[in-house]
Amino acid sequence: MATASEKPVRPSAALSPNQLLEMYYFARLARDVEERLVILFRQSKVIGGLYRSLGQEGESVATAYALERRDAVLPLIRNMGALMTVGVRPLEIFRQYMAKGTSNSRGRDLNIHIVHLPDPDANEPVIVGPISMLGDSIPVAAGIAMGARMRGRPRVAMAWIGDGATSTGAFHEGMNFAAVQKIPLVVVAEDNKYAYSTPIAKQMAITRIDERAASYGIPHDLVDGNDMLAVYDVAKRMVDTARAGGGAQLIGVDTMRMQGHAQHDDARYVPKAVVEEWAARDPLERFRKTLIQDRQTASEKDFVDIDRMTKEYAAKEADLAVDEPMPDPATVARGVYAGDDFAVPRVELVASPFASKPDLSGRA
Amino acid sequence: MAVITYLEAIRQALFDEMGRDERVFVIGEDVGAYGGAFKVTEGLIDRFGEPRVIDTPISEAAIVGSAIGASYMGMRPVCEIQFIDFIACCFDMLTNFAATSRYRNGAGAPIVVRGPSGGGVGGGPFHSLNPESFFLNTPGLKMVEPATAYDAKGLLKAAIRDDDPVLYFEHKFLYRRIKDEVPDEDYVVPIGKAAVRREGSDLSIITFGAMVHTALDAAKALEADGVQAEVLDLRSLAPLDREAILTSVSKTSRALLLYEARRTGGIGGELAAIIAEEAFEYLDAPIMRIASQDAPVPYAPQLEAAFLPSVEKVVAGARRLVEY
Helix, strand or coil: CCCCCCCCCHHHHHHHHHHHHHHHHHHHHHHHHHHHHHHHHCCCCCCCCCCCCCCCCCHHCHHHHHHCCEEEEECCCCCCCHHHHCECCCCHHHHCCCCCCCCCCCCCCCCCCCCEEECCCCCCCCCCCCCCCHHHHHHHHHHHHHHHHHHHCCCEEEEECCCHHHHHHHHHHHHHHHHHHHCEEEEEEEEEEEECEEHHHHHHCCHHHHHHHHHHHCCCEEECCCCHHHHHHHHHHHHHHHHHHHEEEEEEEEECCCCCCCCCCCCCCCCCCHHHHHHCCCHHHHHHHHHHHHEEEEEEHHHHHHHHHHHHHHHHHHHHCCCCCCCCHHHCCCCCCCCCCCCCCCEEECCCCCCHHHHHHHCC | EEEEEEHHHHHHHHHHHHHHHCEEEEEEEECCCCCCCCCCCCCCCHHCHHEEEEECCHHHHHHHHHHHHHHHHHCCCECCCCCCCHHHHHHHHHHHHHHHHHHHHHHCCCCEEEEECCCCHHHCCCCCCCCHHHHCCCCCCCCEEECCHHHHHHHHHHHHHHCCEEEEECCCCCCCEEEEECCCCCCCCCCCCCCCCCCCCCCCEEEEECHHHHHHHHHHHHHHCCCHHHHEEEECCCCCCHHHHHHHHHHCCCCCEEEEECCCCCCCHHHHHHHHHHCCCHHHCCEEEEEEEECCCCCCHHHHHHHCCCCHHHHHHHHHHHCC
16 A cells, blocks of 8 residues: 555656657657658648648657557547557558558548457457547547447547547537446547637637546546656556546647648747747657656667657658559449448558567567 | 237347347437337347446437447447437438448448437427438438338348448337238348339339338229329338339339428439439329428428328329329
8 A cells, every 4th residue: 555655656657768769769750750741742642631740749659658459549630649659550641641542441531541440359459540520539439448348358449639629519428428338438638729720718618628527527637748758647547547447537638739730721820939839848859858868768879760760661651652553443432331342441550669679568 | 920010020120139149239318227218129128238228318429429439349239319300410420420431441330220200290390300311312321211010120130230330210100000910030121122012003102111101092092093003112212222113113104202201302302313314215204202391390280281291192193193
């Protein structure tokens, strides 16, 4: 039993130096994949819009890192970090954005709207990308965790949602249902200050996004979203609580969308001072500093190596995708109904270069 | 073989399918201890227990959304919409999420969404809907509506076993009014197949749901005048049994499209287009639609009677077609 004088142990204290570097690797990879997408966008190779998660990679990775391998993730467009963390091969992302015939959706749907439904006994994550009606992911996430529990193969579901989407009816219905049914659902509510051009003050009359959870009786907390270790601490406790039968949980994440809604949007409605303030709080830079100076578990060279590795990897994957074929127009009406299956709900999953190191065995 | 009501046939299908397949579960408002607003799910909770008969908050988007998620995990959810009018509250989940899921990522969402439809019972504007045309323009969904107890059971079993999302509209006017012979042993009525309810040579009345009975009554009245009407029960509204439609019309050369939803933008427009495109040269008369008035569903019995199609309206329409 802990006594009052003992400080509670932060879950992140149990992360090995190797795991900490792996977290950085995923966040950096997310940023580099998006940087590469910007180049492809400017070359008109990205067909639709491009939505950056600049400034939010840290919370996206740190929340997903609290999950076990078999858990379910329902990311939004700005959760590239979560997708990298659960092992989605960057090639899959490039294919989707460029509407390639080889993409998860066979060119039918855009950006990170990908789905991975593994065999129930496989040691793989369930991935269900969003649809553009953003609140819809919450009831679906609740159903995934409920269905997995009914089948005797329980999984925690983690769903990310922006401040704007917490205003939808589907969000409310899903949260309330998950609370009543004590479903192991962890919702990451990202206050990134703007929903397209609408500031959060026009989105809700409360100042803490996590208070959305209060009326459902869902335990909630607010965390500095640009402090990866702090985010991990809250996420890990909530994931553990949900898994142990504690029902739905909500993490409020205080962060900032550092670019416009999409590439076409110069975000002139955001005061410059706000951008500058948040630029100084870049989650990757802060994490780097923490590991080198405070924790002293990594060196400058470790980060230089990772930066080079992720940049090269993203470029290589983008190059591979560029040369792949576009979909055959003759396939347009295929796969609408069962019996003519066309797209397959599978993406290629890859392990990070840090996964083979022995001290990662805890993250089964 | 036993003679049972339309409602009992639906309940039997649920009992059978839940007994046959442990992945099947029921989710909706008041479906547990209360047994549903019309008692369709009565007894399910005693037999199968609470985890498989889920009472929900008043949250149609959560009902259908969580069903989609559960179906991704291999479950076979059957959602009850207390009155089908409330399907508008989960329209987004059905049309944007469920209907596109397989096409977009190969992720089939085998859910059934069922509920009491239709008027004639004084339900007023929000308890009387026939919503099929709202969904007719949404590929990825299937839709069925039975007219007999036999089909009610067989179509629900087929819907539950189907790998795609199926909307199952049960006409509340028929719940306890219709009784017919239903086998005890397992059977399904295949989705996508219409049934000829009455053979005839002078015109085809193409219809479904409660209007099948209106059509049969009209056919009987017409027979006294020597007019032989064929009655085709579509049973499936998506996909439509085009072959059965065209076979009947090319035989009779006259098409009367009878449906209980509002006239404009209804399923009759689609049926008329199919016939005009593919059986034009067989027609001896214009295609005729008989449907409800273009108004919200009214409450007063006198108003609702004026609003709905009736035997008299069908007989008058059929005479005009035959005399054309």
